Amino acid sequence: MVVLQLLSFWFLILGPVVAIWPQPSSISTGDTPLFINRDIKVTYNGNPILFDPDYESPKIDSKNVVQGGVRRALGTIFNHGLYPWMFHPRNETRSFQPRLSDRSFLKILEITQTGIDNPSTFKPLAGEVDESYELSIEIDGKASISAVSSTGILRALETFTQLFYTYSSYRDYYTPYAPVSIKDAPKFPHRGLMLDTSRSYYSVKSILRTIDGCAASKLNVLHWHITDAQSWPLEIPALPELSAKGAYNPNMVYTPEDVRMVQEYGIVRGVQVVLEVDQPGHISSLAWSHPELLTAYDYQPYTDFCAEPPCGSLRLNDSAVERLLDKMMDDLLPRLQPFSAYFHNGGDEIKASNSAVDPSVGTNDTAVVSKLLQSYTDKSSARVRKAGMTPIVWEEIPVDWNVTLDADMVVHSWLGSDSVSKITNKGYKVIDANYNYLYLPCGLGQWVTFSPGSSYQNGEPFTDWCSPFKSWERVYSYNPTAGLTNEQAEKVIGSEATIWSEYTDELTLDGLAWPRTSVLGEILWTGPLNEDGQSGSRNQTSAAPRINELRERLVLRGIQAARLQMTYCTEGGNCVQPLGA
Ligand SMILES: *[C@@H]1O[C@H](CO)[C@@H](O)[C@H](O)[C@H]1NC(C)=O
Ligand SMILES: *[C@@H]1O[C@H](CO)[C@@H](O)[C@H](O)[C@H]1NC(C)=O
Numbered sequence: 001m002v003v004l005q006l007l008s009f010w011f012l013i014l015g016p017v018v019a020i021w022p023q024p025s026s027i028s029t030g031d032t033p034l035f036i037n038r039d040i041k042v043t044y045n046g047n048p049i050l051f052d053p054d055y056e057s058p059k060i061d062s063k064n065v066v067q068g069g070v071r072r073a074l075g076t077i078f079n080h081g082l083y084p085w086m087f088h089p090r091n092e093t094r095s096f097q098p099r100l101s102d103r104s105f106l107k108i109l110e111i112t113q114t115g116i117d118n119p120s121t122f123k124p125l126a127g128e129v130d131e132s133y134e135l136s137i138e139i140d141g142k143a144s145i146s147a148v149s150s151t152g153i154l155r156a157l158e159t160f161t162q163l164f165y166t167y168s169s170y171r172d173y174y175t176p177y178a179p180v181s182i183k184d185a186p187k188f189p190h191r192g193l194m195l196d197t198s199r200s201y202y203s204v205k206s207i208l209r210t211i212d213g214c215a216a217s218k219l220n221v222l223h224w225h226i227t228d229a230q231s232w233p234l235e236i237p238a239l240p241e242l243s244a245k246g247a248y249n250p251n252m253v254y255t256p257e258d259v260r261m262v263q264e265y266g267i268v269r270g271v272q273v274v275l276e277v278d279q280p281g282h283i284s285s286l287a288w289s290h291p292e293l294l295t296a297y298d299y300q301p302y303t304d305f306c307a308e309p310p311c312g313s314l315r316l317n318d319s320a321v322e323r324l325l326d327k328m329m330d331d332l333l334p335r336l337q338p339f340s341a342y343f344h345n346g347g348d349e350i351k352a353s354n355s356a357v358d359p360s361v362g363t364n365d366t367a368v369v370s371k372l373l374q375s376y377t378d379k380s381s382a383r384v385r386k387a388g389m390t391p392i393v394w395e396e397i398p399v400d401w402n403v404t405l406d407a408d409m410v411v412h413s414w415l416g417s418d419s420v421s422k423i424t425n426k427g428y429k430v431i432d433a434n435y436n437y438l439y440l441p442c443g444l445g446q447w448v449t450f451s452p453g454s455s456y457q458n459g460e461p462f463t464d465w466c467s468p469f470k471s472w473e474r475v476y477s478y479n480p481t482a483g484l485t486n487e488q489a490e491k492v493i494g495s496e497a498t499i500w501s502e503y504t505d506e507l508t509l510d511g512l513a514w515p516r517t518s519v520l521g522e523i524l525w526t527g528p529l530n531e532d533g534q535s536g537s538r539n540q541t542s543a544a545p546r547i548n549e550l551r552e553r554l555v556l557r558g559i560q561a562a563r564l565q566m567t568y569c570t571e572g573g574n575c576v577q578p579l580g581a
């Protein structure tokens with residue numbers, strides 16, 4: 001009896017785990033090994049695709065997108081593949097592999113696109129692009145991918161790479177799972193990661209690497225929170241003083257070419273880059289170039305005027321502010337529009353106390369401030385419309401200030417499920433970034449220092465406001481539509497994990513973002529778990545080997561993703577919390 005239980009337990013953990021992450025909606029696999037080598041023939045709608053490892057075309061059209069996807073997928077299999085010894089018992093680190101004698105090869109990968117891409121395929125509003133795909137591998141050596149859009153083909157190719165392993169010789173490559181049949185489509189259309197590049201600067205290279213991580217996990221949005229109160233790294237040629245004076249360092253700027261390159265890099269990987277210029281708060285880095293436009297700049301004690309130093313916001317009733325924003329957005333937005341359907345106007349954490357000391361206002365009366373914010377928001381939305389994009393705002397604008405928005409605008413929530421409920425009740429679409437689950441730097445401790453005396457004693461043990469750390473299990477328990485009616489839930493277009501950068505920079509980025517953002521990716525692609533922690537065959541325990549394997553694959557692809565479990569667990573040791581404990 002004991003032996004039987006032990007054996008079945010052993011089998012549960014070590015039976016071949018088809019470690020696709022995120023888990024496809026439907027998948028069946030066999031146990032016939034098929035090898036793959038560089039002679040594989042790939043066709044796209046009947047035409048051959050040549051596997052040129054150096055080929056990279058900046059042209060954004062279906063053929064180039066698919067060709068780039070194939071190049072990266074084969075490159076991943078042959079150059080960054082996984083020899084998965086750590087997912088097998090210690091005494092079987094080679095014996096699990098298929099025999100090399102009499103092996104069969106995959107001869108052809110036939111890719112068929114059943115629909116025709118249009119401009120919105122490459123910069124969709126949420127839901128505008130069909131990301132579904134079908135993928136099969138037959139034991140006779142033929143693989144097929146079929147999808148409506150080129151984006152669906154990209155998603156299929158990521159799945160394809162995850163079916164293959166590298167042999168212990170590091171010279172052979174195989175899938176143990178033929179025949180394979182997969183049908184797959186995402187649950188939520190907006191699956192993102194937000195990166196704050198104002199509080200700390202990130203090299204373009206590290207941003208591109210972050211897009212790689214998104215693509216590998218079938219996330220489709222990088223929300224680039226490019227400016228904030230602490231530095232202004234965004235170069236605006238019409239207003240060169242903004243970054244010349246407001247960037248931390250003359251080298252720490254994003255030129256128009258940088259921004260375009262990041263956007264294009266994203267598009268050909270099926271990841272839309274959405275920029276945010278946060279305003280009218282969180283913008284006091286303009287004090288370095290335009291102090292006359294700000295109120296409450298660096299006022300003390302900062303806790304009276306803002307959530308974090310330096311305080312300051314744009315004056316709410318000053319035509320000079322409008323003129324600067326017109327000039328800024330006339331320069332910036334037309335450059336973003338070819339690559340992005342949305343622009344994020346910010347709008348979080350606005351405090352009435354700033355208006356009391358605003359020479360153009362002079363009161364903290366919320367009725368007055370909220371009227372001014374209505375007019376401010378109308379103007380900032382109009383700038384985005386003029387450029388042909390759809391505005392996004394943070395939740396405070398409609399929830400705290402009762403500002404009325406156009407029905408198609410998207411509200412970015414962060415304060416939790418009550419907020420999502422309020423916003424959807426007002427009829428707006430929501431992107432949720434619930435800080436209780438999705439604020440990834442939480443739990444690292446305080447970055448402000450405490451003065452000796454009462455502040456020091458009250459500060460103990462110096463934990464941060466959103467502590468504790470959001471473990472991968474916590475992220476995996478997240479449900480974007482928890483507690484909502486069906487009607488409300490339909491308004492939730494998706495979610496974003498969030499990296500604020502008070503004490504994160506490109507050196508710690510990968511380990512914070514990955515693989516926890518990929519964990520959110522499965523919640524949004526495959527769907528959330530039920531309250532008891534199970535959904536279909538998925539739960540923490542069954543997900544662990546798959547997310548551990550994705551982590552290894554991300555590392556091999558150049559992303560320093562964090563370790564979630566020790567090798568003792570991945571090789572089959574018992575790492576399950578006992579019932580009732
Ligand atoms: C490895 O150890 C397990 C458990 O003791 C045993 O069942 C299995 O046969 C061993 N495998 C090899 C290749 O020795
Ligand atoms: C805004 O400024 C105008 C002109 O400077 C002034 O007349 C008006 O009272 C101000 N409005 C508010 C709400 O402060």
Ligand SMILES: *[C@@H]1O[C@H](CO)[C@@H](O)[C@H](O)[C@H]1NC(C)=O
Nearest residue numbers: 351352353356363364365366
């Ligand atoms: C406005 O200022 C008064 C006086 O400082 C203060 O009592 C009140 O709480 C403030 N109201 C808001 C909404 O900040």
Ligand SMILES: *[C@@H]1O[C@H](CO)[C@@H](O)[C@H](O)[C@H]1NC(C)=O
Nearest residue numbers: 366367369370399400401402
């Ligand atoms: C917004 O509306 C709510 C509900 O009507 C009200 O309680 C709140 O005071 C209003 N807030 C502002 C800033 O007007």
Ligand SMILES: *[C@@H]1O[C@H](CO)[C@@H](O)[C@H](O)[C@H]1NC(C)=O
Nearest residue numbers: 536537538539540541542576
């Ligand atoms: C997790 O899911 C698997 C597959 O559905 C199931 O066998 C297992 O009992 C579940 N619970 C745990 C703790 O593994």
